[in-house]
Amino acid sequence: MIIKPKFRGFVCATAHPEGCAYLVKKQIQYVKAEQQLEGPKRVLVIGASTGYGLASRIVAAFGCGASTIGVSLEKNALHNTTATAGWYNTVTFEKEAAAAGLYSRSINGDAFSNEIKEKTIELIKQDLKKIDLVVYSIAAPRRTDPATGEMSSSVIKPIGKPFTSKTINLNSHDLYDVTLEPASEEEIRQTVKVMGGEDWQLWLETLENAGVLAEGVKTVSYSYIGPELTYPIYTGGTIGKAKEHLVATAKLLNDQLESVGGQAFVSVNKALVTQASAAIPVVPLYLMLLTKVMESKNINEDCIEQIYRLFADRLYAAGGRFDETTVIRIDDRELREDVQAEVLQLWEQVCSGNQDVSGAVERFRREFLNLFGFEYENIDYEQESEAEQGHPHILTL
Template sequence: MSERVIAPRNRGFLFLDSHPAGCERLVEDMWAGVPAAAGTPDRAPVALIVGSSAGYGLAATIAGLARAGIRGIGVCFEKAPTERRTATAGWYRTAATAALARRHGREMVFLNGDAFSDSMKNQVADLIERRFGGRLDHLIYSVAAPRRTDPDTGRVYTSVLKPIGEPHRTKTLVFDDHGAAEVKEVETRPAEGDDTYQTLTVMGGADWERWIEHLAGRDLLADGFTTVALSYIGSALTAAIYRQGTIGTAKAHLEQTARSLDERLGPFVGGRAVTSVNGAAVTQSSTAIPGIALYVGLLRGVLGDALVPPIAQLTELWDQLTGARPFGLDGEGRVRLDSWELDPAVQEVVTERWNAATTDTIAGLADLDWFRAEVERLYGFAVPGVDYAAPVETAVPWPDAGHTG
């Protein structure tokens, strides 16, 4: 037994430990928030979610299980508990998701390892072949990673969050050691050398395409196979560091990859490939981007409960993937789940608040309590209904891949 009381310890938006009971309750609440589908599919679709343990990938996994009745495989990279530290929050979220899937009779296997590697692709292909009927219906790709090792060359590429061309100054939101909010200006130096190429190689469409080619090479794509890479565009307020920066170049490459895959999948299996542009959310990846914390806090201040959480967005995406409703594509062929965020009237008010935001005024402009709690919930803290004064077991095992649901 490795029970202990876990208190939140953090450096900025990064927490040193995570809370197993809080992560479990968070997953249960997300599942409970998914409306039941109108009917039961004739056959449970087989799905692969690459990046299944956090953010939109976690939402895709839970919504797929609860709404679309999927079975299949989730791939992620998480750290196990040790004597000194808890496991990562994604480890506990995955264990909780697997337990819920079993409880609802869903067959879902979770694999922990490097999604960029060919060995993981082989492991997934073998599972699809021997356990899931040899045919994959859906692949959702949701990977945000700091680095990638090229399977062909062994070279390690590193992604960076930098503007292109000129330094960029922006407002950003930070909290001091006592939890007080402060609005600061920060400057980010522009990309140098091959920064942009390296970021594109990590966060662009190369690995997504490699997954599709690998599975197609094993003859594992079902007729009508669909695949979606999750993406983000965001506001003009954050464009210089995001959509027009190194990460934006990678997202543009992701969209280009979707068009290329779509052209090939159509004649091959009658399939589709698209990107899904999701709306803003507090995630472990987004909090690392300068300005995003301030922007999302202000957005919540404007929209309140009308801000659409990831689980609701991914529920809508699964309805489109399974044909419950038609694909809602823009002129670039992208699924758009961010219209609520980029509504011009909403953006006008957010921009006004952004321009007025200072340390003295921020409390009246942004929903700071919500934002602070959302960051803590990423690690299993600040979840309603959890007794944080009680000891909790930290040595939670990884879900047993041999359990069939």
């Protein structure tokens, strides 16, 4: 079939297999070109098919030579639909890992469920015996508690009072004011339930009880704080409450992992173009201006560059035990004073109508579509593609 981008609101409902493969291979090539790392050798990535989770799996495998197990929830093609981008990413990763002689297995299912946790442990015991790094990188809109059956949904809202700011229409390029109403206590509770640290803790407890955590194991989960400009809908909003819970969970896990000499971290990463960020008021405009400023200073980073730096300079620096506090900051370049000062200056110029952002909008749109395999110059999108793809190392439950 010939595959084109199709949208449902802010959601891209199609993905291009060749384009997704190109994105994954490009990240692998970046890691191979860098210095090989003395890092983990048996790695579990929970949320391994896109974004920071996929980058973590690539750095572990192709930067450290690690055997990896990835857990994610994606869909293969069905009838006249394409697979999800994460499915094509996983297929490509499995092919590239096999070609490089690296052990790799992928479990496709609901990571929040007990069934997937049990199946993962079964696979670890069978093939790897122990895990020395657990990466938790799930950003889901909803979660079912396996103990109670309760379904919780996350929201991105301010707390306490409404928040009004400028945002941009990605189609017309028009700026307009948007107001977000404050979250209710129940919305806050459910957001923490979905995006806080509860499931991360359940995974580590389950893995520890099963005896599959290696001595000196590390675990890391990912977070975002952002600048004052987006504070009301991030750090000061519902997501901020969830991330506070995540940090508190890391501290609890540090105590629980003492028996195996383990450590737990929350890595605060920089802002990136994602499917979620395109739908959040204020954020696309901020990202456009941030990218412009950081590129002008030659300090911009994508997922793979951030995670390589996390492994090389923080988690596995000099191959020794890493003793930083629970929270690791690799958003340091985004939040540099000079960067934020220039972003704010541009923001004021844009909002007053004194700055043309058409080029920035087109770049944001292109980066967004790249996530789904579209808008790459080296791919002929008029050619037929095989939408349904698979790999024997992907186990779907």
